Amino acid sequence: MRLRFEVKNHSLEQYRFTARLTVAIGLVAFCFVFLLGRFLYLQVLKYDYFQTLAENNRVSLVPIVPNRGLILDRNGVTLAHNFFVYTLEITPSKTDNVEDTIDKISQFIEVSAEDRKRFKKLRAQGHSFESVPIRTHLTETEAAKFSVNRYQFPGVEIRSRLFRHYPLGNLGVHMIGYIGRINEADVKALETSEDISNYKGSDHIGKGGIEQYYERQLHGTTGFQQVEIDADGQAVRVLSSTPPVPGDNLVLSIDSKMQEIAETAFGNHRGALVAINPKNGEVLSYVSMPTFDPNLFVDGIDADTWKTLNESLDRPLINRPIRGIYPPGSTFKPFVAMAGLQEGKRSPPFSIGDPGFYTLAGSSHQYRDWKPGGHGQVDIQKAITVSCDTFFYGLALELGIDKLTGFVSHFGFGKKTGVDLTGEIGGLLPTPDWKWRRWKQRWFPGETVIVGIGQGYTLVTPMQLAQATAALANNGVAMRPHLVSAIQKHNGAETHMMPINKLDEVALDPSNIELVRAGMVAVTQPGGTAASVGAGSSYAIAAKTGTAQVVGIKQGAKYNAGGMDERHRDHALFIAYAPAEDPKIALAVIVENGGHGGSAAGPIARKVMDYYLLGKVPNAPSGEGSKTPEAPIVEDGPHD
Numbered sequence: 001m002r003l004r005f006e007v008k009n010h011s012l013e014q015y016r017f018t019a020r021l022t023v024a025i026g027l028v029a030f031c032f033v034f035l036l037g038r039f040l041y042l043q044v045l046k047y048d049y050f051q052t053l054a055e056n057n058r059v060s061l062v063p064i065v066p067n068r069g070l071i072l073d074r075n076g077v078t079l080a081h082n083f084f085v086y087t088l089e090i091t092p093s094k095t096d097n098v099e100d101t102i103d104k105i106s107q108f109i110e111v112s113a114e115d116r117k118r119f120k121k122l123r124a125q126g127h128s129f130e131s132v133p134i135r136t137h138l139t140e141t142e143a144a145k146f147s148v149n150r151y152q153f154p155g156v157e158i159r160s161r162l163f164r165h166y167p168l169g170n171l172g173v174h175m176i177g178y179i180g181r182i183n184e185a186d187v188k189a190l191e192t193s194e195d196i197s198n199y200k201g202s203d204h205i206g207k208g209g210i211e212q213y214y215e216r217q218l219h220g221t222t223g224f225q226q227v228e229i230d231a232d233g234q235a236v237r238v239l240s241s242t243p244p245v246p247g248d249n250l251v252l253s254i255d256s257k258m259q260e261i262a263e264t265a266f267g268n269h270r271g272a273l274v275a276i277n278p279k280n281g282e283v284l285s286y287v288s289m290p291t292f293d294p295n296l297f298v299d300g301i302d303a304d305t306w307k308t309l310n311e312s313l314d315r316p317l318i319n320r321p322i323r324g325i326y327p328p329g330s331t332f333k334p335f336v337a338m339a340g341l342q343e344g345k346r347s348p349p350f351s352i353g354d355p356g357f358y359t360l361a362g363s364s365h366q367y368r369d370w371k372p373g374g375h376g377q378v379d380i381q382k383a384i385t386v387s388c389d390t391f392f393y394g395l396a397l398e399l400g401i402d403k404l405t406g407f408v409s410h411f412g413f414g415k416k417t418g419v420d421l422t423g424e425i426g427g428l429l430p431t432p433d434w435k436w437r438r439w440k441q442r443w444f445p446g447e448t449v450i451v452g453i454g455q456g457y458t459l460v461t462p463m464q465l466a467q468a469t470a471a472l473a474n475n476g477v478a479m480r481p482h483l484v485s486a487i488q489k490h491n492g493a494e495t496h497m498m499p500i501n502k503l504d505e506v507a508l509d510p511s512n513i514e515l516v517r518a519g520m521v522a523v524t525q526p527g528g529t530a531a532s533v534g535a536g537s538s539y540a541i542a543a544k545t546g547t548a549q550v551v552g553i554k555q556g557a558k559y560n561a562g563g564m565d566e567r568h569r570d571h572a573l574f575i576a577y578a579p580a581e582d583p584k585i586a587l588a589v590i591v592e593n594g595g596h597g598g599s600a601a602g603p604i605a606r607k608v609m610d611y612y613l614l615g616k617v618p619n620a621p622s623g624e625g626s627k628t629p630e631a632p633i634v635e636d637g638p639h640d
Contacts, residue, residue, distance in 0.1 A: 062227050063201030066220030067162060067490075069247030071176060071210060073256040074485065078167055079176055080211070084160040086138035088146065089131035092123060094155030101153060102134060108149055109142050111135060118300065122203070131157065136299055164204065164298050170291035172259050174319040175252075175283075175421075175483060177209020178294030180301075198222050207297065208319070210250060210483060213420050217487060220247035246490035253282035253485040258611050261618060262287045265604040269594060271571075272320035274466035274481075275587035275608055278577060280500045281470070281479030283419065284585060285608055288320040313567075321466075322424040325459040326590055329546030330387045331575045331597070332408075332454030334472060334516050337380055339407040340395045341512035348515070351379040358393035360446055367393050367449055384519030385528050387545065389453050396452025397445060404451065405429050410506035411468040412478055418503065419463055419481045427464050430457035454546065465575060465588035472516070473542070473577035473586045476508040517542050521580050530574065533602035539613055540580035543605075545597030546573035569593040574601035578609050585612050 071080035088109065095101050102119070105111055115135055123132045138146075143158055150156070164179045182190075182205050190196040190205075199205070200222055206212035223244030262273050266289045273287035292309055301309075309317055318324060340346035356374035357366040369375070369389040375382070383391035396404055409415070414429025428434075430451065432443035450456040460468075463481065471478035480501040487496045520542035524534025529545040548571040572594030577586035587605055594600030610616040 062225045064223035064225060064241075064244045065162075065201045066222060066244035067246040068164060068179075068220065069218040069490065070249040071218075072249060072251050073254050073259075074252060075255060076251075077256045079172065079252070079256065080164060080166050082162040083165050085136060085163050086140075086143045087133045087159055087161045088135040088138060089133045089157055089159050090119070091131045091155045091157070096154075098123075101156060105134065105146075105153065105156065108145055109135060109138070114300070114302070131159065133161070136161070136163070166294045168256060169293050169295065171256065171263065172254065172286065173209070173291050173294045174288035174321070175209050175254065175286040176294065177211035177213075178207055178297045179204040179211055180207040180297045200224075204298070208423075209421060210252070212422050214250055214484065217250065218247040220490065221245035248490055249488040250484050251486040251488060251495075252483050253277070253284060254286065254483065255284065255612075257617075258285050258608060259287070261611050262604065262608050263289065263291065265607045265618070266591070269600070270314055270320075270592040271590045271594065271601075272324055272462035273587060273589045273604060273608065274321050274462050275585055275612070276466050276470040276481055278470035278474040278479070278583050278586045281481045282485060283481050283483045284612060285587070286321055286483065288318070288324075290314050290316040292316045319421070319423060320590075321462040322419065322421055323461070324590070325425065325427055325461055326571055326573070327456075327458055327548040328454035328460045328465060329548040329571075329573050329597075330389075330454060331465060331544050331546035331573045331588070332458065333387065333392050333452075333546075334384055334520055334544050334575075335408045335411055335413070335468065336392055336396060336399075336404065336452050337384055337519070338472070338508065338512060338516050339399055339404055341380065341515060342407065342508065343399060343403060345398050346380045346395055348379065351377050351382075352391055352394065354378050354388055354390040356390070358390045358449065360397070360449060363446070365446070367446075381515055381519040381522070384516065384544065385522040387529050392452040393449045394452075396448050401431060401443060401448040401451065404448070405431050407506070408468075410476070410478070410504050411471045412464055412503070413458075413460060413468060417463050417467045417481050420483055424463065425461060427461050428457060428459040455549070462588050462590050465573070465590075466586065469575040469577055469588055470586035471504070473583035475510075475513055476506040477502060478504040517580055520544055520576075524576075530598035530602045533574075533576075533598060533606050537606075537610075539578055539609075541576055541578045541606075541609065542580040542583075543574065543576035543602070545602065546575075547571065547596060548573060567593055569595055572597045572600035574598070574605050576602075576605050576609065578613060585609055 068082055070078060070082075073079055088105070090098060090101060092098055102111060102116065111134060119132055119134045135142075138158065146158060150158075166173070166176065166178070181203055182199065186205050187196065190199055195216070198219070198221060202219070202222065206215040206218065211218065221244060223242045225241045226239040258275075262275075262285045266273075266287065269289065271287075271289050273285060274283065275285040276283055296305055337346070354369060354374035354376060356369045356372055358369075359366055367389070370387065374390060375386050375388045378386070378388045378391050380391070382388070399407075405414070409429060414427055416424045416426045418424075430447070435441055435443050435447075435457075447456055451458055467478065467481055470481075480503045482498055484498055486498060488494070489496075521540050522528050523543045523545065524530050524537070524541040528534070530543050533543065534541050570593070572589075572591040574589045574597040575587070577583040585608075587608060589597075589601040589605045591600040591604070607618050610618075
């Protein structure tokens, strides 16, 4: 047997060992330097950032929703306020299984599918340690029944929350508006206006009327609590608290009793009424008929009710005074008359012989007067009183469309009034430029003719018509209409009156003012188109009636309201101001499909003026409007 001996190379092994040791030491050194660098980065350079994250994990801000401001009428009557209701609320972090808990709750208190849907939506928007309502508006019986079984439901409590309430129900709903749950469109609008942080914890926002326009003033400022929470999301203690600032109260220029009288006077008719103080622009009454109950929207309207309101042929959701557009009809004539006087086209003693029609030069087409056979010899005052179409056909053509529209625009036609409500539209005051832009068609003289009697393309809103009447009553000075007269701070120590703003002014000759006024006063006297409205009045009423066609009738055909569908009948219009010599109220009334201004719209206006000027309250409501038999009714009829 042969033995083999190996001789070790100690120098090589020493070299290899040293190399491995060097690499290991280098690797350890590199890791140490990396860890040290990372430590410096996290603990020094990024200290503020990670300290904030840690603090946010430990401390959470819980919003405290402010009390919404009240809405009052001019006499202090509450139109919108807040009240406490019982709500059943679940704190998800304190409940093992939320769905099982809701199922058990439903054994004692009814929980609808809509309640569950709302709960899931609100839960997704909040924190696990914040309570979320599963049922609102608990009755005392329901609250008592759950309280007895409260021990079975950890994390479920009965709490009280503030809810909006409109004590007068339907009254003035289009003016007051309502609040509803915040939707995606509201969130986007709040983000755009940078108000979103002030709505943390808020579920509702103004959706129309005053509630929407003055949302910032009514909402107030949200308060916050700094709450320390543990790793499980449980609230441990309150670190600090910033109380909320309640919203401001709004005082309207509206008298709720007068509002009730006006709405009751409409009965079952559709339409609108706006009454204004011509001297300062205060809106005294604001009616849109039919109405609806705003309380339906506060906690979320049910699908069936929403469908009924939204699909109704009467369109109760439409805010008619600022969104409804109508031809002004003969109520436009006093403004055309003033234009003719100011431009020197119809200075007294100018008059025409009215044959009952007007023929445009070079045309065989006859523009008929509402009265067959005409009105005889007619000057400008009589033309207003008897509503002579023939007189205004010729006057409009002589003025020309540009001069006519340019003058009447000073009274607010064709533009928004600027009333403190959202969604107002500007109506339409047609011009050749407008027609060319709209249809690429030239303007024809016959179109100017019918503008003279408030027909054709001309469209107004009831608010515009009331504003124009107020400017006429105020000798050509148009004041900006407004519903809110004062803002009261939440502490009651401060009250800020809303500014009075002048919109426009047109210089009017006093003698021309008197001529137009005299013609309008005669409208409500025997022989005028609204004699019944002025009968027995202790104050002089300057007025003008009007009708506006809904569907056309053939040339030569006679208008027969009884032979057509009710919704196809003419609209009835009426404008007035009183007392005529020193106007304190100016108004416009439109009764949809009412037929004639003097008999349908005029009596509504009379009741409103009687209350405002005399304090007179009607004895009983009347859907058709009361008629005074002492004087005959002479109506201006439908136009082509």
